[in-house]
Amino acid sequence: MGGAFWNGLNDPAQGQVAAECAAGEGGRVLCGKGDSVSPLWDMECRGTRRVQTEQRVRGDESAQVLRAPLHGGPDRMPFQAVPGGIGHPARGDGGTCPGAEEKVVFPQVWNGEGVTMPGIVGMISGLPPDRCRRRLSAMIGTMLHEPFYRSGLYANEELGVYAGWVCHEGSFSDCMPVANEERNVFMVVSGENFIDRSELRALKSRGHEFNEEDATALVHLYEEDPGGFFRELNGLLSGVIVDLRENRVTLFNDRFGSHRLYYHENQEGFLFSSEAKSLLRVCPELREIDPVALGEYFSCGCVLENRSLFKNLKILPGGSAWTCLRSGGWERKRYFTPEEWENSEPLEGGEFCRQLKENLTRVIPRYLQGRQPVAVSLTGGLDSRLIMAFVDGKSARLPCFTFGSENRDSLDVSISRQVARACSQEHTVLRLGEEFLSRFPEEALRTVYISEGGLSACGSYELYLNAKAREIAPVRLTGNWGSELLRGARAFKAYLPYMQTFNPDFYKHIEDATGTFARIGRVPNLTFSLFRQAPWQGFGRLAVEQSQLTQRTPYMDKDFAGLVYRARKEDLSSDRVSLQVIGEAKPGLLEIRTDRGAAGKSGPAFSWLHRAFHETAFRMEYYCGHGMPRWLSRWDKALKRLHYERLLMGRYKFHQFRRWFQSELAGYLREMVLDKRTLGRPFLNPKRLEGMVHKHIRGDENYLNELDKILSVELVHRLFVDDFVNLNERARGRFAPR
Incomplete structure (x- = not known):
């Protein structure tokens, strides 16, 4: 390969000469002329603790392995190359540094x-x-x-x-x-x-x-x-x-x-x-x-x-x-390609349940391995509980946590406490509240920056809470995609936003998108979830989560997913199979009712009533919060006198962005969306947008979905299009340390 390079600026063949050969651990290292920081001192600062297997590289057999020193910043990353040549590494002037056949790369x-x-x-x-x-x-x-x-x-x-x-x-x-x-x-x-x-x-x-x-x-x-x-x-x-x-x-x-x-x-x-x-x-x-x-x-x-x-x-x-x-x-x-799984032989119901239990017994331990501690993200549903059913609580320390609100304990929180206790594990609640709201402009910017628009500003609680989750463990084990695979849940949908928000010429692209979505959706539910929703809609959330910790889910294991493709449709249309497998693996967990009223100690009749109650309560919270229809918004002020929010809100969701955009975050919403740069975007109708912002803040109508996306797209423009030259400065200098 020939030559050792430093600073990544001059090719040795063009005359760069190594100015210094410093003896060091594992051989000699080269330092570029005029560089004040010796790589030997740099290595000493790191110490000799090996996080990876030692990487020894010979110049005749391998490529150069380059690294940047500890000092400076991402925009000033000089290169250090492993010396090339057989026996002794080559110098930039054609000579050699004797005594250094190999060099450990840090x-x-x-x-x-x-x-x-x-x-x-x-x-x-x-x-x-x-x-x-x-x-x-x-x-x-x-x-x-x-x-x-x-x-x-x-x-x-x-x-x-x-x-x-x-x-x-x-x-x-x-x-x-x-x-x-x-x-x-x-x-x-x-x-x-x-x-x-x-x-x-x-x-x-x-x-x-x-x-x-x-x-x-x-x-x-x-x-x-x-x-x-x-x-x-x-x-x-x-x-x-x-x-x-x-x-x-x-x-x-x-x-x-x-x-x-x-x-x-x-x-x-x-x-x-x-x-x-x-x-x-x-x-x-x-x-x-x-x-x-x-x-x-x-x-x-x-x-x-x-x-x-x-x-x-x-x-x-x-x-x-x-x-x-x-x-x-x-x-x-x-x-x-998904067709390989789609064409697999189906299993009878009893055989599928038996193989599912054997599969989870083998698969879940894989996701508890590694050199970093693991914590489980618990909810009030079945997916994280199914994981806990296959964890040996007596021999494995597996701390658990749940995202919650400072205002009240949701069903996720109260149920997760019971599940953790039944599995002999510690449980922590990570709460969203005043601190998050005070940091929202920063967190929204960070979220859009990380996900490059894949996760909207209103998804910024994921960044905030996952940073807290890392303090418990650097690996987060979740039940993500369990509902989609085992019970046919399908939350990925297309809709037409308020037409008059947009320029008519641009709105045609939104209408075309609904047709594209309908076309790509003509596949089996499992294929839609794993090969459409997960990589496209799920990317932004995963990117933000992975920025703070390592996220795992056993439900995207290839052995698990391949088995689920062999289930009959009727086995994936309800929670029957999940409840059966949990009951066989850890019966005590079935005594705890889910957030939708499944399981518990009551008989079939009361179980039906519990399900109906929780399903109704869940929908009421949605329609009184994030999903409030615009016609109902007109009655919101009158309904607030009845203090319905105390009764209905916070049982299922720990964030309330519709209300926050009317109160704590109203100033930020005005500042960003009514800014002349935002109103000047060619795809928007500025007059209608101004009216939408004022109506939403007053509580006259609900435009949360439209305003969230417009805010996020504006942040994308400012970060990646309008002023990209200062991107790194913004990402490092404007964000306060955690």
Whole structure:
């Protein structure tokens, strides 16, 4: 490979000379001329604690593995490369530094402030290496912010591959890059993969060395079976593989596409990233909102069909394994499609229940493994309770928590306490209240920044509460997607917002979006939930959650999902199967009634009454809060004299944005939505919008959905389109430390 680089600015072949050879742990390291910080001192500051397996890189067999030093910031990330050459690493002037055959590579720990989510970035390009390294530095610079993040950089100049990563310290992917024993296969991964311990032991018995708690096993699984590797992936992850045996580079993601990868092709090459903002940073031509995508956002709450809000910025479809060919083209393969599960043989009801119980007995322990503590996010429903039914409370310490309000305990809170107590686990309530409201402008900006508009401003409580959840444990185990898979819930819908809010020409895009949604919805319910809703609508929430902690759900395990596809429709149309499996696994949990009135000790007749009462109460809270019809809003002032909110509100929801936008957050709403920049957006009708804001604040009508989306889209424009040059400054400097 030749040469060692520092600062990523000058190619040694063009005359850069190493000014210093400093003896250090594991060999010699090079420091660029004029650089005041020695890498040896930098390593000493980190100490010798190994979070990952030691990565020893030989210059003749592998690419350069680059890292940024601890000092400076994301916009000033000098590069340090592992010295190349056999025996002794080469110097920039053609000489060598004797006595340093190998060098241990330490990943960076960033100690700054701000927000983003873990992920990968990269480019495949024939441009000069120094230019590619600067591009990569700028891309990863948009992602390096939280104090518990780690990062690193990888480059193979011969293949023109440059990749970087950001991860939570101590997480599954905090070991990048991973390589096989021969150092001819390298992998950079973000996310998690879940493998049974028995499979890992079998892999070790075949002579491979790796840490069972992190991603180091993945490269050996690929090495043994490159063709079948992708189909065996089990988790939400994405990555890039550099196979030097075939001079082949492969970009891949999980079968659902939930661990998102954006990509863009231009004259410079092929660029990819887990975050759009990284590509917007180096490709100014992408900083334009796509009106078709914007219409889908206003109708569906997200962009459909693997497109993004930004023109010409696309998303890798789920189940992809794209290989860069020597000719420079791409072989764009799908290693998995939903039809494989859709065509599986159905199971009889009794057999499905039996296999479901066996499956959960095997699957749930996978999600309790790892080197980081795990906590369970409990609710009053069945999905998190089904998880707890397969947890041994006597031998496993598994703290539990529930999101709640400062004003009153919701049913989620009171029921979750009982479930945790029945499982001999601690329980904590993480409350939303005055502090959140005082921080809302900041939290809304942070939320839209992280999710790039995928989660709206009114979803900012997720950022606030998940930051608190990390104080309990850095891994959050949830029951997400349980209702969709086991009981056919379908909350992802399209609707037509108030027409007169928008410019008539633009409103056609919103109407077209409802037709697109109807077309993509003509698939089985399970396919719709896992391969439409999860990667498109679910992305924003997942991105915000993953920015603060590692989120897991056993219901997207490939073995679990594949089994559920074999259930009969009648087995997935009610909570009968879930209740039966919970009763067989941990009968005591059935004595606790759910927030919708299921289970409990009462007989069938009283059970029906409880269900009817809770279903009615749930709908009344919705229609008196978030979903209040506009005609009912006109009576809201009169109804408030009866103090109906004390009776109805807060039993099921811990946030009340309709009311908050009339009171505590009214000033912020006026400031943002009635600002001349917002009113000047060409897709809006400014006069109607002004009237909507005033009517909502007075309580005359309810425009929460429209105002939430308009506010969020305005933040997207200000962050990523209008003034992108100051994006990193805003993300770090304007956000107060937590």
